[in-house]
Amino acid sequence: xxxxxxxxxxxxxxxxxxxxxxxxxxxxxxxxxxxxxxxxxxxxxxxxxxxxxxxxxxxxxxxxxxxxxxxxxxxxxxxxxxxxxxxxxxxxxxxxxxxxxxxxxxxxxxxxxxxxxxxxxxxxxxxxxxxxxxxxxxxxxxxxxxxxxxxxxxxxxxxxxxxxxxxxxxxxxxxxxxxxxxxxxxxxxxxxxxxxxxxxxxxxxxxxxxxxxxxxxxxxxxxxxxxxxxxxxxxxxxxxxxxxxxxxxxxxxxxxxxxxxxxxxxxxxxxxxxxxxxxxxxxxxxxxxxxxxxxxxxxxxxxxxxxxxxxxxxxxxxxxxxxxxxxxxxxxxxxxxxxxxxxxxxxxxxxxxxxxxxxxxxxxxxxxxxxxxxxxxxxxxxxxxxxxxxxxxxxx
Numbered sequence: 334x335x336x337x338x339x340x341x342x343x344x345x346x347x348x349x350x351x352x353x354x355x356x357x358x359x360x361x362x363x364x365x366x367x368x369x370x371x372x373x374x375x376x377x378x379x380x381x382x383x384x385x386x387x388x389x390x391x392x393x394x395x396x397x398x399x400x401x402x403x404x405x406x407x408x409x410x411x412x413x414x415x416x417x418x419x420x421x422x423x424x425x426x427x428x429x430x431x432x433x434x435x436x437x438x439x440x441x442x443x444x445x446x447x448x449x450x451x452x453x454x455x456x457x458x459x460x461x462x463x464x465x466x467x468x469x470x471x472x473x474x475x476x477x478x479x480x481x482x483x484x485x486x487x488x489x490x491x492x493x494x495x496x497x498x499x500x501x502x503x504x505x506x507x508x509x510x511x512x513x514x515x516x517x518x519x520x521x522x523x524x525x526x527x528x529x530x531x532x533x534x535x536x537x538x539x540x541x542x543x544x545x546x547x548x549x550x551x552x553x554x555x556x557x558x559x560x561x562x563x564x565x566x567x568x569x570x571x572x573x574x575x576x577x578x579x580x581x582x583x584x585x586x587x588x589x590x591x592x593x594x595x596x597x598x599x600x601x602x603x604x605x606x607x608x609x610x611x612x613x614x615x616x617x618x619x620x621x622x623x624x625x626x627x628x629x630x631x632x633x634x635x636x637x638x639x640x641x642x643x644x645x646x647x648x649x650x651x652x653x654x655x656x657x658x659x660x661x662x663x664x665x666x667x668x669x670x671x672x673x674x675x676x677x678x679x680x681x682x683x684x685x686x687x688x689x690x691x692x693x694x695x696x697x698x699x700x701x702x703x704x705x706x707x708x709x710x711x712x713x714x715x716x717x718x719x720x721x722x723x724x725x726x727x728x729x
Contacts, residue, residue, distance in 0.1 A: 334358065334359075336359055336360055336361060337355070337360045337361070337428040337429060337519070338360070338361045338363070338425055338426060338427045338428050338429070339352055339355050339360055339361065339362045339363070339427070339428065339429040339430075339431065340363050340418075340422065340425070340427045340429070340430050340431075341362060341363070341364050341365065341429075341430070341431040341432070342364075342365040342366075342409070342430075342431070342432040342433075342434060342442075342444060343364050343365070343366075343377070343431065343432070343433055344366065344376075344377040344378065344379065344433065345377070345378070345379055345433065345504070346379065346398060346475070346501055346504040346505075346508075347433055347461050347473070347475075347503075347504040347505070347507040347508050347535065348431055348432070348433035348461050348508060348511065349364070349377075349379075349398035349399055349508075350398050350504060350505050350508035350509075351431065351459075351461075351507075351508035351509070351511035351512050351515075352402065352431060353397075353398050353399070353400070353401070353402075353508075354508070354509075354512045354684075354685075355429075355512070355515075356400065356401030356402055356695060357401065357669065357684050357688070357691055357695070358688060358691060359690075359691060359692065361403070362401065362402040362403070363402070363403045363404070363405060363421075363425075363704070363708060364377075364399065364402050364403070364404050364405075364699070365405055365406075365407050365409075365418075366404065366405075366406050366407075366701060366702070367406065367407075367408065367409070368406050368407065368408040368414075368726055368727070368728065368729040369406075369729060374390075375390075375406070375701055375702075375729065376390065376404075376406065376701040376702070377395070377701075379394055379395045379398075380392065380395045380701060381395075382394035382395065383395070386673060386679075387673050387674050387675060387697075388700065390700060390701045391697075391698050391700060395698060396671070396679065396697070396698045397679075397681045397682070399698040399699070400669075400671045400681070400695040400696065400697060400698050401671075401695030401696055402698070402699055403699055403703070403704040403708065404699035404700065404701060404702060404703050404705075405702060405704055405705040405708050405709075405728070406701060406702035406705055406728060406729035407705070407727070407728055408726055408727050408728070408729075409442040409443060409444065410441070410442065411725075411726075411727055412443075413722070413725065413727045414727045414728075415442070415443030415448075417709070417722065417727065417728070418444070418449075419443075419448075419449070419452040419453075420713075421708070421709075421712050422449060422452050422453045422456065423452060423453055424711070424712035424713055425708075425711065425712060427453065427456065428455075428456070428457060428519065429456070429457045429458075429459065429515055429519075430444070430449055430456055430457070430458050430459070431458075431459045431460070431461075431511060431515075432444055432459075432460050432461075433460065433461040433462065433473075434460070434462075435462065435469060435470060435471075436460065436462050436465070436466040436468075436469035436470075436532075437469035437470045439460070439466075446458040446530040450528055450530075453528070454527070454528060455522060455526060455527065455528045456528040457515055457518045457519060457522065457528055457529050457531070458528065458529070458530050458531065459511045459514065459515055459518075459531040459532075459533065460531070460532055460533065461473070461507050461508070461511060461533045461535065462532070462533075462534065462535070463477075463478065463534070463535050463536060464534050464535070464536045464537070465532050465533075465534035465536075465537065466532055473507075473535045475501040475502075475503045475504045475535075476497045476501075478503045478535045478536055478539055479497050479498065479502075479503055479539070480495070480497075481536060482503075482536055482539045482540050482543070483540075483543060483546070483547075484497075484498060484502070484503070484539065485497055486560060486561065487546060487559065487560060487561060487562070488561060489561045489563070490561060490563050491557070491560065491561040491562060491563055493561070495561070496561075502539075503535055503538070503539045504535075506535075506538050506539055506542065507533050507538050507539075510533045510538045511531070511533055514531045514533070515531065518531060545567075545568075546558070546559040547559075564583070565619075565623075566585065568612075569585065569586060569587050569612065570586065570612060570615035570616055570619045570622060571584065571586050571615065571619070571622050571623060571626055572584065572585040572586060572587070573623055573626075574652065575623075575626050575627050575630040575631075576627055576630060576631045577630050577631065577633060577634060577635040577638055578631065578632065578633055578634050578635075579634050579635055580635045580651060580652065581635075581651075581652045582630065582635055582638060582639065582649055582650065582651055583649065583650055583652060584626070584630075584642065584647070584648070584649040585648045585649065586647070588612075589610060589611055589612060591646075591647055591648075592609065592610070592612075592615070593610075594645040594646070594647060595642075595645070595647055596609075597645070598641050598642075598645060600629055600633065600641070601626075601629055603625070603629070604622065604625050604626065604629070609622065635651050639651065659680065664683055667683035667684070667687070667693070668680045668681060668682070668683050668693070669681045669682065669683060669684060669693045669694070669695060670693060670694055670695075671695050671696065671697050671698070672694070672697060673697055674697060701729075702728075702729045705728050705729065706719050706723075706728075709722070709728065
């Protein structure tokens with residue numbers, strides 16, 4: 334595959350997560366951050382979140398989404414900074430420009446599709462925002478969008494308050510939509526030679542995942558079908574967390590055949606009756622089924638229960654913490670990793686899908702503005718010109 338070049342005005346998580354996937358493919362990713370302004374810390378605020386890893390601007394929350402990238406600092410509030418951006422697009426033959434800035438700022442920063450495509454017509458342009466350019470001034474924060482698009486309403490204890498999910502799934506979903514749509518646009522460009530403008534609305538992307546709840550409204554569903562269900566599956570009974578003598582398991586019955594296999598296991602035979610033969614019948618006795626199952630599982634160790642369930646191909650698992658997940662034999666050799674400047678190994682999440690030839694080791698996340706001078710020199714700027722831009726606050 335060609336090593337494409339991505340120039341990305343990025344901060345926070347949604348867009349860095351998208352461009353990380355390009356870096357994992359071996360593409361060149363250059364992240365742009367703002368030059369220092371006022372008393373605040375410069376660049377991406379996420380640089381300063383979490384424990385210090387090697388220095389003050391590469392803390393623990395920042396590192397994982399930004400490995401394998403280069404970093405430049407550019408003042409796009411100034412026309413000279415915008416000129417530098419347009420020159421970089423052409424001189425570096427940039428394939429993709431990305432941003433996750435408020436759409437209301439596109440014009441003033443000179444980063445809108447029309448302005449950049451005028452400089453490089455075959456450019457793929459992708460922007461993430463809360464609700465797309467139709468709502469240009471709304472900031473896009475993951476938990477706020479979770480609240481707005483129903484995720485919190487379907488997450489948590491049915492007797493409790495709405496709850497955010499344990500991972501920033503909307504940030505990551507929006508990033509994955511940039512990844513997928515940029516790949517599609519590059520494929521189209523091979524056929525047409527033309528660039529493309531892509532807008533990813535975090536709200537719309539998140540709502541696209543409401544496939545198991547939103548359509549039920551027009552089927553006159555019961556209120557309980559589209560609200561919080563705790564650890565239960567709303568449709569397939571029994572699917573829930575059950576206590577064991579030394580921990581917990583998640584058991585999921587997805588068909589009547591699986592239920593019959595479960596109740597043929599000696600220790601679970603007492604759960605069977607005529608009503609429970611079908612999932613519809615099990616719905617009528619769901620609360621009692623959960624109590625009956627818990628009464629059985631609580632008497633045995635997790636490994637003993639799982640051995641029976643695996644022997645009859647019933648989906649079930651011990652509930653692992655994150656440290657245990659990292660050591661799973663199915664994942665241990667697929668983890669990506671980086672090396673700090675001091676030589677420390679940092680293991681991170683695996684690639685979503687194995688890609689032949691992709692490296693699972695990526696260079697450490699870049700320091701703020703670390704590559705500005707080198708990248709500008711590559712674009713043809715002389716040392717004196719770079720010094721002048723720095724002195725004028727156009728770069729950092």
